[in-house]
Structures are given as structure tokens and as C-alpha cells.
Amino acid sequence: MLFSLIESFRSALIAIFANRMRSFLTTLGIIIGVASVISVVSLTGGMSAFIGDSFEALGSNSLTISSYTPFEDLMKGVRSRLSPEDLELIERRADGIASITPILAANRSSQIKYGPQTSFSEILGTTYAFQDVSQSYTQSGRFLAQSDNLTRRRVAVIGEEVRDNLNLPDNPINEYIEFSGEWFKIVGLLESRGEVMGQSRDNLVLIPYSTMVSILGNQTRTDIGIQLTLSPSAELDLVTIQLTALLRDAHNLGAGEEDDFRIQTPEQLTEQVDEILGTLTLVVGGIVSISLLVGGIGIMNIMLVSVTERTREIGVCKAIGAKSHHILMQFLIEAMLLSLIGGIIGLALGYGLGALISSGIPDFPPASVPPWAALLALGFSGAVGVLFGILPAAKASRLDPIDALRYE
């Protein structure tokens, strides 16, 4: 069996490459199907790993509060927000909170300067509590202090990559960097937090929250994020209920109205993202199954044509001793290889497409194809070939040798 199988593979490849153009067009359905699923998987895979890792840094006993605009309000053009007053209210009235900090981001990526050097970094306005809440500590110098916030000092704590990008000295403390037309004195250098999916998490500049408010203040009605950690004895559910009540009251929400904010644990955030990605995967999966089906039918069609074209050859093979299973295997293997080659091309194409998209969008995590997805894609395309090859192969194997030899 072995040697005739090897020979079947060899002659199947010869047959496929003898009709290169036709084979390529036949497998286009498979190529497109696999390429689309792989590119989506490579993007979502990178994304969920990235998001998962970012939330992991926050302790599991931490909460994030952010504004949320219900759909009807969105339609009316109203945008919800969390204000500094909300923060004060929580600080004053809520129980079970160990530390709490506002986070006010500058424009997503903002330019900073040091001498002739410029760099784009994530710039956050926050307070001393940030270091407990997000577990980022300084390796040299100091963190933001409460007094920095009270006096709106122009000081900054920077990440390793910022120091690197700006060609700052090894010890950057007491150097000045420029951001938004203001000079900031560097007071601390953060410990490296490493990379997530090739994306550095050290490209970060922290400045006092109130300083950020004054820089942005006249531009927008501030919408802040709030991060807090619970004291060890506090119950997550109870704190959530209390915070909800406080904020609903402060925002004057009636009994029937939806919350205009979201209180989330890192797990919930991750789950939510996963859910969205899951739905996306499902939709793509649907599209892919249809294109694989179409691809499979294409393969079946071309294999049927092939059987007809090679009727005489089949007759010759039978005359010199081929049994039904030899012919069956020959065509099954050919259909499978055809489909599998399409799968391999699709895999490479999909990976390239994913990499292209992820590199095209700034701050997007790099594409990555998990091995299981690659194997699954190849397995599926092979299986499609076998499945849709059965009918033509059976037709070939059942040919009567005399009729086949007489076929013109």
C-alpha cells in the first residue's frame, strides 16, 4: 500500500502542476476562505492577548469607572462624562476603597521633545495613587506626590522607552522635556513593564492630574477615568452597588434611566472584549464556511472534469492492473492536495494581510496566528478536498475498463 500511495501523491502533484492556472483558479475559493479567517484570527488573537495582558497588570481587586453614553443619548448627540466632581464625591463618600486615582489622557499619542529629539508617547494625568492601582513603581527618582497635584507642578515620571527615544541620559532625573508648549522636569523613571505582543508598555509619561486638567481644561469638558483598588476587607459587589447609587444620584438619573457610566473589574473588561472578538470570529467563521463550501464545490467540479478528461488514462491504468481503490485514492489524494495547497497559500496570504493591517494601524498589537488556527485551517481545507473529492473519485474508480479505453 505504501509505495502505491507515495506514487499517488507524486502523480497527483504532477497532475496539479500540469494545469497550474486551472488548479489555481479552482482553489481560489479555498484560498480566499482561509486567508480571510487567518487574517481575522491573527488580528483578534493579537488583540485579545494584548488586552488580557494590559488588564492583568491591574490587581484583581481593582475597579475601573468610565463614562458610558447610552444609545438613545448617542442619537441625541449627548455625551456622558465623568467629572472631577464625581471623583471627589467617591473619595468623600464611598467605603472600602484603599486607593483611588483619576486618569486623564492627553490626545492618544502626543509629541514630547527633549532638545532636537521628539517622541510620541502616551501621556496620562494622574496622582500618586496610580502607582498602587496600576502597580508601576519608579526605579530611580520619585513618583508623583500629592503636593505635585495640589500645586499643579510641571513634573513628569517617564517610562524607559521614553528615555530611550528622547536620548535622555541614563539618569534622566532633573532633565526637562517639553510637552504641549510647557516644560516638565523629570522627577522619576519607571521600572520597565516589558512588552506585550511586541508592544512596549514603557512608552509612558505620567504628569500630575491637576496639571493635565489645566493644560486641557479650556479645550473640553473633562471626561476622566477613575481607577481604584479595594481595601482587603471590602466586598466587590457591595462597593459596586454603593458606587452605582452615588453616581446615579450625582448624575440625577431617574428610576427608568440607564447608567451613564460603567463600573468594571479587569475580568469584566477582558470578558467583554473577548465577547466582541468571539462574535466577530463567529461571523467570519460563517463567511468562511460558505467560501469553503463554494471552494469545495469548485474542486468537485474540476475533479469531475478531470475524471472525464482522463477517462482513457483510467482505462489504461485498469488494464495494466489498477484496482478500484488505486483509482479512488489517486483522485482523492489529488482533490485533497489541491485543496490543501489552496489552504497553505491562503494561510500565508492571511498572515501577510493581518500583518499588513496591524502595522498600518498605529498602536495596534502585531498580528499573530496561533498554531492551532493554522493547523485547523489546513485540516479543514484538506478535509474539504477529501469530502468534495469523494464523488469524482468514486465515479473514476467505478469506470468500466473497456468503456474507458474506448472513450475518445
Added chain:
Amino acid sequence: MATQSKGVEAAVFNSELGTDMDLISLIDISKHYQMGGQTVKALDSVTVHIAKNDYLAFIGSSGSGKSTMLNILGCLDRPSIGTYHLNGKDVDSLTENELSEIRNLEIGFIFQSFNLLPRSTALANVMQPLVYRNISYKARKKLALEALQRVGLDSRISHFPNQLSGGQRQRVAIARALVTEPSILLADEPTGNLDSRTTDEIMILFDRLHHDGHTLIIVTHETEIADHCKRVVELKDGRIFSDSRH
């Protein structure tokens, strides 16, 4: 039993007595085709015994049943009625796959239109029957090279059929038929597509194969070819018209 005795009678009539030494015994073979309510008798109660190392030609006019006869002898086709013993085996009751095996083990086919596999080289074509015996590539290649040598074609073995002349193609086909060491070689109009010079070459090759001990059965309508053979059986309307030796 009745068919058996009738078969012997027919054999006597055909001046060729069946013995245990026969390689082939076709006894009272008929082949019928239904054509629009009408029955065509391609073969009509034919009995033939063929001994080992025989060199036999079937001749006869077009439509006399020569190809039908050869296809039945080659286990490609089954008779409508009658029994066929090949090399001691009863072929009638075999399944399709068993017939494939018999063809692979016992029979070498040579066709008028060569019937080589177009995407395989000359060497690969000769190796092909051995694939179905599940023989390793190395062993297949060795046997195929020997067979090609026997037909005098040891160059151009890596050419494809469309790169070979008609005579060369037929040599490849003969090598393919020889490579399995079959008990009979069957050729249906083997020189029908060849010019007279190449025909002579192929016939000299057949003569040599006969001399080497092979059993050859050739269908032809050319008398020059029949003259090479030791025994000539003429068919007419599906029956044996004459059976002579020289």
C-alpha cells in the same frame, strides 16, 4: 459437463485439441450486445485453446470479433456465456478487483494507439504496472530499465510520450507489457499506427520475444504480420472460420 464435452467437440472441429498443458482455454464463449432491440453476436460459441509459447494471430474482416476476443482473453471484458481458464485459474467468477489483479499478474497489453500515460516519462510508464504490486521505487526502476533494454530503448527513457516517435512509443508500451513478466502478451493492431519500416522493427521484436519463450497473441488485418506468427485463427461473424499452423 455438457459445455465441457461440447467444448471438446468444437476443439476437435478446430483441429486444436485442448490439453492440460494449455495456457488458455476458451470454451464455448459467446459475447452478445443488445443494440436497439437487436442482438449483435460479436462472438458466437467460440472455443479456442492456446498453448504456452504460442505465437498466434487473430485475423478477419472488420467487425468479425477480433477485438472482442482479445478483450475477453485479456480479462478486460467478460463473455456473455462460456468458460475461460487462464493459467489454471477459472476467470468467470472473479470480481472486478480480482480481474485487475489477474491482468496485472498474467497479462501484458499492447494497444494500437500505444495508450501511454501522457504526464509520465517513458521510464515512469514502464514502472506503472509495478506500482499496483506495491513495489519500491528502486526495485520498480531496476525492473523497468531491464524491460526497456529488452525492447532496445535504453536511451530517451526520461522523455515524455509526446517527445517520442510512434515506434519508440510502441517500444515503451511493449516494455510496459513485459515488465510484469506476464504469461501472455496481447496486442490489438500493434502496428496499425506505424509506418512499414517501424512495423518491421516491431515485428522483429515480437519474433524475438516469441523466441525467448513468451506467449504472444496478436490481432491484425495485415497478412504480412500474420505471416510472422506460427498459428493464424481467422474469425468471421463472431465464429472461427479457419485455424491453421505454419
